[in-house]
Amino acid sequence: MSTDLPELRPETLAVVRGRPVRAVDAPLNQPPVFASTYVGALAPDGELGYGRYGNPTWSAVEDAVGALEGGRALSYASGMAAVHAVLELAPPAATVVLPDACYLGVATLLAQRRTRYGGDVRLVDVSDTAAVLAACQGADVLWVESPTNPLMQVADLAAIGAGRPADCLYVLDSTFATPLGQRGLDLGADVVVHAATKFLSGHSDALQGIAVVGSDDTDRFARLDSTRRLQGAVPGPMDSYLVLRGLRTLPLRLRQASENAAVLASRLADHPAVDRVRWPGTGSLLSIDLPDASTADAMITRLQLWVHATSLGGVESTLERRRRWAGELPSVPPGLLRLSVGIEHVEDLWADLDQALSASR
Ligand SMILES: *Cc1c(COP(=O)(O)O)cnc(C)c1O
Secondary structure, X not given: OOOOOOOOOHXXXXXXXXXXXXXXXXXXXXXOOOOOXXXXXXXXXXXXXXXXXXXXXXXXXXXXXXXXXXXXEEEEOOXXXXXXXXXXXXXXXXXXXXXOOOOHHHHHHHHHHHHHHOOEEEEEOOOOHHHHHHHOOOOOEEEEEOOOOOOOOOOOHHHHHHHOOOOOEEEEEOOOOHHXXXXXXXXXXXXXXXXXXXXXXXXXXXXXXXXXXXXXXXXXXXXXXHHXXXXXXXXXXXXXXXXXXXXXXXXXXXXXXXXXXXXXXHHHHOOOOOOEEEOOOOOOXXXXXXXXXXXXXXXXXXXXXXXXXXXXXXXXXXXXXXXXOOOOOOOOOOOEEEEEOOXXXXXXXXXXXXXXHHHOO
């Protein structure tokens, strides 16, 4: 990439990064490369070598997400595969500081590891910076999600980044905010994690996880790469292609979805059927509290446009009653619905929500 332009903005990086070298008759876009192996050299081998070690389609995604986050990215088979690889940076019996409401898969994985290997999990309210900083004294890992799933609590990432002990691995799961909402490395995190399954791909058709470390953090990069090679949770080339294709429109999708969410959040706050709206004031995710589980379930069955589905961050508006999952944390109210607002016309989205809510009163 030419360096005589001023620093490129995120909207541009999302479009221009991760492309093949510009040459006559080269494809403009990185195609999916389906290869379990590559033609070898006598010694040493080439940069790729084998399909579990590298793939040009992964590299394209990693180049683009790394540029957006201001670091070096590695992609994995899913968000949880990236989470797992990052936890492998810590000792098995690690003491981990975790938000008291966070992505259920992470909480469950840590609970399993504690049972198997020992260690401890310290739950904190991430919006309480003093409590977070106190909990990371003597801890091995500080795991932060912001905004949190599904309570939408927001952490003061800059204050946490400045105040946390240097020897406590600070990981930020930035899935909800995307690199356009916050850049965790700039705010003092050691590793940023994304479920690219969600906003980055944006079309509910691919699974992928990303871990990003600082550009000069060659040690953690090598360890994350080694975990990927040896544990084998590698992304499929087709998923990588879909993630990269989705990433091109991330800024546009996010802008429209957030605009829609702002309108819906303010109307929902005035709706007599809604007890509480949890919206961090930006982004396209929000949660609403209905009085109880049966009211929420009845509302869901009346929806025609909104789809009842887990996951989030797609162009389609979806929603989910989180406590339908047996393991969901007790801090999540039974009547809470998490809404992932898409890019449809906001009036259509509102009309559907309004009819379903009004009938549920
Ligand atoms: C979905 C999600 C994950 C896990 O991603 P998968 O691709 O489903 O494995 C991790 N963290 C957060 C915040 C998520 O929303």
